[in-house]
Amino acid sequence: xxxxxxxxxxxxxFKGFVAVDDVDLTVEKGTIHALIGPNGAGKTxxxxxxxxxxxxxxxxxxxxxxxITRLSPADIARLGLVxxxxxxxxxxxxxxxxxxxxxxxxxxxxxxxxxxSERVLSRYDEAARGHIDEVGxxxxxxxxxxxxxxxxKRALEIATTLALxxxxxxxxxxxxxxxxxxxxxxxxxxxxxxxxxxxxxxxxNLNVVASLSDRITVLARGEVLAEGDYATVxxxxxxxxxxxxx
Ligand code: ADP
Numbered sequence: 001x002x003x004x005x006x007x008x009x010x011x012x013x014f015k016g017f018v019a020v021d022d023v024d025l026t027v028e029k030g031t032i033h034a035l036i037g038p039n040g041a042g043k044t045x046x047x048x049x050x051x052x053x054x055x056x057x058x059x060x061x062x063x064x065x066x067x068i069t070r071l072s073p074a075d076i077a078r079l080g081l082v083x084x085x086x087x088x089x090x091x092x093x094x095x096x097x098x099x100x101x102x103x104x105x106x107x108x109x110x111x112x113x114x115x116x117s118e119r120v121l122s123r124y125d126e127a128a129r130g131h132i133d134e135v136g137x138x139x140x141x142x143x144x145x146x147x148x149x150x151x152x153k154r155a156l157e158i159a160t161t162l163a164l165x166x167x168x169x170x171x172x173x174x175x176x177x178x179x180x181x182x183x184x185x186x187x188x189x190x191x192x193x194x195x196x197x198x199x200x201x202x203x204x205n206l207n208v209v210a211s212l213s214d215r216i217t218v219l220a221r222g223e224v225l226a227e228g229d230y231a232t233v234x235x236x237x238x239x240x241x242x243x244x245x246x
Pocket of ligand 1: 014017018019037038039040041042043044045046
């Protein structure tokens with residue numbers, strides 16, 4: 001196994017309060033890795049450090065063997081490490097196809113002056129349709145984003161993220177606020193996009209974590225409590241205690 005993303009001695013202090021304390025994390029290439037833990041465990045802070053939305057107080061982060069500790073989110077996106085919804089504000093009045101074409105256009109750095117020109121945007125059609133198919137929205141290509149169900153909107157957000165051609169995706173609570181049907185739809189979608197990509201997600205829904213993740217890191221009070229597959233971490237006494245005590 002080779003590592004896609006590695007953190008060593010990751011630490012974040014907020015005015016003396018240690019939110020993330022000496023965290024080591026290795027996400028192996030081609031896996032779905034979940035970061036879980038009770039409220040206040042430091043998951044969001046950790047996620048923001050790994051995606052470079054926050055700078056660590058100490059520690060080192062490498063992606064594909066390259067030190068990314070000092071790089072910006074845009075820099076690491078260019079390396080193929082992309083946080084979902086990083087650039088992907090979905091425009092409600094545009095269709096699914098138009099949203100994905102626009103994301104592709106931005107990714108390729110074409111001028112905004114062109115963006116209303118059908119002729120110019122149509123050059124992105126083929127790639128856009130590929131991403132739309134991949135997230136299961138083929139039959140909704142011409143629907144306005146605003147008309148989509150919550151789960152399908154999330155799928156569209158993921159399609160616009162795929163336009164950045166990530167090798168690794170970081171998903172922040174992909175199932176938040178979803179009903180069972182959407183949870184199943186997005187789970188299937190994550191499984192599909194993980195076939196040729198690495199995924200790290202923060203997720204509260206433990207059923208989702210159990211069914212999707214190859215590997216799980218459990219945080220509590222800013223520290224790594226346990227790491228392993230679901231069967232292993234869910235039976236660790238310190239994990240059970242942290243969840244009950246939270
Ligand atoms: P989780 O996502 O696991 O619920 P967080 O990473 O949001 O945990 O928070 C971990 C701890 O750090 C909490 O005690 C929280 O209050 C604190 N914290 C998070 N962000 C800040 C901040 N910007 N300033 C001060 N404290 C913060």
